[in-house]
Amino acid sequence: MKHLALLRGINVSGHNMIKMEALKAALEAIEFTNVITYIQSGNVFVETEEESSFGVGFKIKQEIFKTFGHEVPVIVIGKNDLELCFKNNPFLKQKDVDAKKLYVAFISKELSSSAINELKISQFKPDEAVIDGNRIFIKYDIGAGKTRLDQKYIEKKLNVTATIRNWNTVTKLLEMYEEEL
Template sequence: MIHLALLRGINVSGQKLIKMDDLKRSLEGVGFGNVRTYIQSGNVFVQTPETDPGVVAGQIRTAIMNSFGFDVPVFVIGKDDLEACVERNLFLQEEGVDLKKLYVSFISTEVPDQMITQLNLNFIEPDKIQLDGRRIYLKYHSSPAQTKLDNKWIEKSMNVQSTTRNWNTVTKLLGLF
């Protein structure tokens, strides 16, 4: 089975530097097959007979800790999950939406839809969010560099871990499955 692993916080601002060739060798060394990476921000496809995404995430996390000494949150999703992600983004239905301002945060646990009423959304305005199970769709008013709506806010407000990808990367990853 092919899984996509999204690694959080590697190769960002000079932190937790991992060369993708080294990561590939490490994961192959613990038994993953057909290991492929996409760009330097921690997007890794692996093949394994294991079907449980949580088990695969744990195996990858352990391999990274053993090889590089970093504890890195790992989010593992399948092709069906990524297809659903692309299909369910309601921001895409808006006329004239700027795809460069759309992002998706993949989160560690499912967040109930009613949680949105409990959040202080005034804090992140004019940016917008949409909850969808283990995904949060983000639409930035200007850019992610000029927002309060970041992984720190998501993690603190929703008591989850998260990793974020821009919409271009999400659609590219789907095409690579």
């Protein structure tokens, strides 16, 4: 079974540095197959007989700590989850939307509909966010680097693990899933 693991916080600003070739070798050593990475920010496809996303994520997290000494949160998502991103992103329905301003925060657990109130989105206007299950669709007005509505804020407010990807990366990851690695 094919899984996509999103690693949070590697190779960012010189922290938790892991070369993708070394990550690939480490994961192959624990019997993942067809390990393919995409860009340096921690997107990795693996194949395994393990069906549980939680089990796959736990195994990857353990191996990263053992091999590289980094405590790295891992969120594993399936092809169906990624396809739902495309179907459910409300910002894609807006006329003339700039895809460069769109992001998705992948969350470690299903969020309740009341979670949007806990985020207090209105204080981030003109940035916008919409919760959809275990992801948050975000449209940044100025840019991801100039907002306080970031992964750290989301994690603190909702008591979850989160990792954010820009829309171009999400699009490419779905293409890679569909290419039958």
